Amino acid sequence: MEDHCPHPRCHRIGETREGQRGTKERDEITMEDESGWQNSVIIVPTILSSSTLLTIIIILWRLIGRKGGEKRDAGETRGDAEDGDWAVNMGGVYEYPLGAPDPVLEMKQLPQDWRMEDRAVLCVGHFGPISRAVLVGKGEDRREVILKELSEKCSPGEVQDFIDLLKFYHEVCNHGGVVRMLWCQTEAPPMCLIMEAMTLGNLLLFLRESHEEGMAACSISEQHVFSMAAQVASGLEYLSGTHNLVHGYVAACNVLIHEDMSVRLCGLGLASVQHRTGSFPTRRAARVPVKWQSPERLREPSVTEKSDVWSFGIFLYELVTLGAPPYPDVDPAKIPKTLKKNYRMAKPQQCGERLYDVMTSCWQWEAPNRPCFTDLLKQLQNFSAEANGSTPLRATDTLDWAEYLRVAGIPS
Structure with a gap:
């Protein structure tokens, strides 16, 4: 039997109290629901925003990591990740996959x-x-x-x-x-x-062999110098006049020589980049040793035909001295200040006046005052007949190869 009071009033009082307790509990539940709802309104968007932001950060981190990896891989392949001028199309796609014919080639x-x-x-x-x-x-x-x-x-x-x-x-x-x-x-x-192939190979190395042997290199005479210089000037005239291209590093190391003493210009990498992109690769050109650079190139990354003319004068000095380093008494780091003081190399002992006049005309401080290659070619051809063709030239220095590189300012 259930244990409860049988009086009706007691039942009503109990019901009233229970009703009051139920109402109070419902009010508390309602307040809790409202508080939970309000908290949800604040917390849920916060969680969603945080998760979205975290997702974006992860995606960006992965993208940056992937690009960094690609850059590192590209740098390792090329050997120098900072030299953008060597591979302008680093991210490019080869038009004609290996095995497919290239219509031009x-x-x-x-x-x-x-x-x-x-x-x-x-x-x-x-x-x-x-x-x-x-x-x-x-x-x-x-x-x-x-x-x-x-x-x-x-x-x-x-x-x-x-x-x-x-x-x-x-x-x-x-x-x-x-x-x-x-x-x-x-x-x-x-x-x-x-x-x-040119049978005697690189001209600079060929000239330097005379230093090791202590004798004239295949009896090169001043007349040979004029002839070789004219051939190189002709190649430079062709590049600048016909194709509007600049060589960028005119030097004996970028000339090849044949057994008949004919020579041809090589080292055309800078010109090929200019031909491909329409602009000269100034970052790569800046790596040319300073003793072959014109004053304007030392001041700013500007390379023109007249810059090549200045370098051609240095090339003439290399020829007549059988590969001696230019400015032998000047440290490479001091070249810009030395040139600004109007210093020019003196006439080599075995160099004729005509050849030295051509050299110094190439070393005019103001680029517009220098001759063009067409004029230089004419001068060299005209003066060649007067040049000494019988007396062999002799080496003017006794430097070994390592010392030559140091004096010339060429990285070993």
């Missing part, structure tokens, strides 16, 4: 019946190894060539740069004063540029 592909023999690596260039080799064709026809190869560890942009370099040689290097492309190979690895 298809006609210059190495014939399939030619084979390569006696390959010897000379050095490693920007794109990959540079080698000397012998091509053997039908009837055992043999040709010495220089191979410039594209490394397997290259970015898509560097592949495009290499293709553009091949096109530059195909379209521009069609003159007797510049080194020429014979063939190329782009439809099978490794991609390579195949250039004619």
Whole structure:
């Protein structure tokens, strides 16, 4: 039996009290619900905003990390992540994937019946190894060539740069004063540029050999100097006049020599970038040793035909001294201030007046006052007949190679 009071009033009082308690509890529950709702209005958007912000931060962090990784990978491939001028198309995509024919270069592909023999690596260039080799064709026809190869560890942009370099040689290097492309190979690895070889190789190294041997280098005379200088001036006239291009580093190290004493201009990397992009790569050009740079180049990143003319005067000094470093008594770091004081190199002992006049005309402080290459070519050709063709030139210094590099301000 249930234990409760049987009186009706007690039941009503109990019901009233229970009703009051129920009302109070409902009010408390309602207040709690309202408070919870208000807290939800504040907390939920906060949580959603925080999570959204955190998601955005994570996405940005991953994107930045990925780009940083790509930059590091590209830098490791190229060897120098800061040199944007070497591979302008670093993020580019190769128009013609390896194996697909390039319509411009298809006609210059190495014939399939030619084979390569006696390959010897000379050095490693920007794109990959540079080698000397012998091509053997039908009837055992043999040709010495220089191979410039594209490394397997290259970015898509560097592949495009290499293709553009091949096109530059195909379209521009069609003159007797510049080194020429014979063939190329782009439809099978490794991609390579195949250039004619000059039997005696690099002119600077050839000239420096006379220092080691203590004798004249193949009896180079002042007349040879005029002839070689005219050939280089002709190549520079062609680049600037026909194609509106600047070489950017006119020096003996960028000239090749053949056994008949003919020479051709090489080192056309800066000109090829200008041809490709329409602007001169000033960051890369700034790395040219200061002793070959004109005053205006030392002041600001500006390279013109007249800047090349100044460097051509330095090249004449190299020729007549058989590869002596320019400004031998001036530290490379002091060159800008020294030139500003109107200092110019004195006439070398075995240099004739005519040749020295040509040199000093190239070293006019104001660029517009310097002759153009057309005028220089005429002078060199006219004066050549008066030059001494019988007396061999002698080396004017006894520096070893390491000391030469230090005095010339060339990184070893």
